[in-house]
Amino acid sequence: MDSFQTREFLQQRRSIPARLLTAPGLDIPQRDWLLRMALRVPDHGVRTPWRLLTLEGTAKLEFGKRLADLAVARHPELSTTRQEKERQRYHYAPLVVVVIARLDATDSAIPEQEQILSAGCVAYNLLLGxxxxxxxxxxxxxxAAYDRKVAALLGLDRHERVIGFVHIxxxxxxxxxxxxxxPAAKVHAWTP
Ligand SMILES: Cc1cc2nc3c(=O)[nH]c(=O)nc-3n(C[C@H](O)[C@H](O)[C@H](O)COP(=O)(O)O)c2cc1C
Incomplete structure (x- = not known):
């Protein structure tokens, strides 16, 4: 890819709704490349304040099923359509990557915000890659990203947060x- 193509590629970055993502998924070399590339993010102090979990194969449907059960336990009136939506949510794309921030609140040099942002960059790199x-x-x-029971289901400890589910x-x-x-509406010069 020359520099023109690289610029065109970046200019065309976009998401595809998860329900429109289907097989085939990444092959093994593509998956390896993507997961390695995704971790190449800005990371103040080299703390690597993130980790990834993958949902693949039957684990995706099982995860959705457990989430639907949790949703029904909380809201017994949940319609069957909504229950089915919860169940299917993680089923469409062949690969779902759970991006997790590992926060160290005692780190005096690196504010939590920067740790979260670094994890956000991992999610963004997954999209771009x-x-x-x-x-x-x-x-x-x-x-599901903000629910402590889902966090427990995923095995997160209390210092960890789900940054997002990246469907691929x-x-x-x-x-x-x-x-x-x-950009004209969003970018302005600061004047002293
Ligand atoms: C942190 C974060 C969380 C998001 N969560 C959702 C979500 O739960 N549901 C949704 O429809 N879009 C969500 N989005 C938006 C989509 O990822 C995506 O940006 C949107 O579909 C627009 O596509 P685009 O990336 O082509 O602009 C989220 C985006 C971010 C950055």
């Missing part, structure tokens, strides 16, 4: 582009 490999991806959170797979439909911000 997946697209570079010709796949689609979407970063989702939803209630083959794009199965044409997706219309959303509007993009105009």
């Amino acid at each position: 997946a697209q570079a490999l010709g796949f689609g991806a979407q970063w989702l959170t939803g209630w 797979g083959t794009t199965s439909a044409v997706v219309t582009e959303r509007s993009r911000p105009d």
